[in-house]
Amino acid sequence: DAKTTQPTSMDCAEGRAANLPCNHSTISGNEYVYWYRQIHSQGPQYIIHGLKNNETNEMASLIITEDRKSSTLILPHATLRDTAVYYCIVRVGSVSGTYKYIFGTGTRLKVLA
Amino acid sequence: KAGVTQTPRYLIKTRGQQVTLSCSPISGHRSVSWYQQTPGQGLQFLFEYFSETQRNKGNFPGRFSGRQFSNSRSEMNVSTLELGDSALYLCASSFAGTGETQYFGPGTRLLVL
Numbered sequence: 001d002a003k004t005t006q007p008t009s010m011d012c013a014e015g016r017a018a019n020l021p022c023n024h025s026t027i028s029g030n031e032y033v034y035w036y037r038q039i040h041s042q043g044p045q046y047i048i049h050g051l052k053n054n055e056t057n058e059m060a061s062l063i064i065t066e067d068r069k070s071s072t073l074i075l076p077h078a079t080l081r082d083t084a085v086y087y088c089i090v091r092v093g094s095v096s097g098t099y100k101y102i103f104g105t106g107t108r109l110k111v112l113a
Numbered sequence: 114k115a116g117v118t119q120t121p122r123y124l125i126k127t128r129g130q131q132v133t134l135s136c137s138p139i140s141g142h143r144s145v146s147w148y149q150q151t152p153g154q155g156l157q158f159l160f161e162y163f164s165e166t167q168r169n170k171g172n173f174p175g176r177f178s179g180r181q182f183s184n185s186r187s188e189m190n191v192s193t194l195e196l197g198d199s200a201l202y203l204c205a206s207s208f209a210g211t212g213e214t215q216y217f218g219p220g221t222r223l224l225v226l
Contacts, residue, residue: 034214043117043203043217044156087156098169100146101215103156 004088004104011110012082018075020107022088025069032091033064034101035073037084044087047073078111085109115140117206117218125224131192134221138185138206144168145187146215147179150201162187163209191223199225 005023012018024033032051036044048055048062050071055062061074075082085106093099118137126132138145146169147159158171162181179189185206191198201222205215 036217041150041201041220041222043205043219046214046216049214094169098161100158100161100169100171102158103148105155 003102004090006086006088006104006107008105009108009110011112012075012078014080014111014113015077018078018082018109018111020073020075020086020088020109021070022072022104023070024088024090027068027090028092029068030093033062033071034089034091035060035062035086036089037082037086038106039084047086049091078109080111080113083109083111117204117216119202119204119218119221121221122219123222123224125226126194127226128194128196130194131190132194132223134189134202134204134223136187136189136204136206136218138187138204139216142206142208142216143185144207144209144213144215145181145185146205146207147187147189148203148205149173150203150220151197151199156203159189194225196225199223 032049034049035047038044048060050062064071085108087103087106089101091099120135144163146161148156150156161169165181176192181187201220203220205217207213207215
């Protein structure tokens, strides 16, 4: 199964962009990268996902390198409410056609006032 | 649309007992996945149900089981509880399967004494 590697923790000043890196060097060609965040042990909240191309939505942008071995989640203007644990996940397929999410250990992002 | 709901939110049991947790997916979603989250092991996939059939299973002992009803609601059962089963149990639903974006519930926090 593909694994992800993320920094344990990061700080970001409020109003600045938060760039969260993720390494997934063993990812296969058809495996998607997903990002979720978890606040105070609530259920993880979906942020964004992608396969090859960069993606953007109202919450964040996802930049995937051309070789797909790493990606970066960008929160363009971090606020205090963005303080959370951010998980980079690889969606792994199986020969049966089903999938499962392989969670990494996550990055604890702290947004500072 | 209402989100994923899980009941109960908190539960205290003693070793050797069994427990049943419930998950109601987002309306129209047919796939339900279960995860266990502990400080030591992080988020780990338990199993996935789709149209009342288990389609995917993680590496957990047979004490962990589940089922899904015709209305897509799902239950998870843990028999012969052990201290190490203390965890946050999360349920996630998606429209057609884990190949699509999953949306998580708030979780059930189980404490085994």
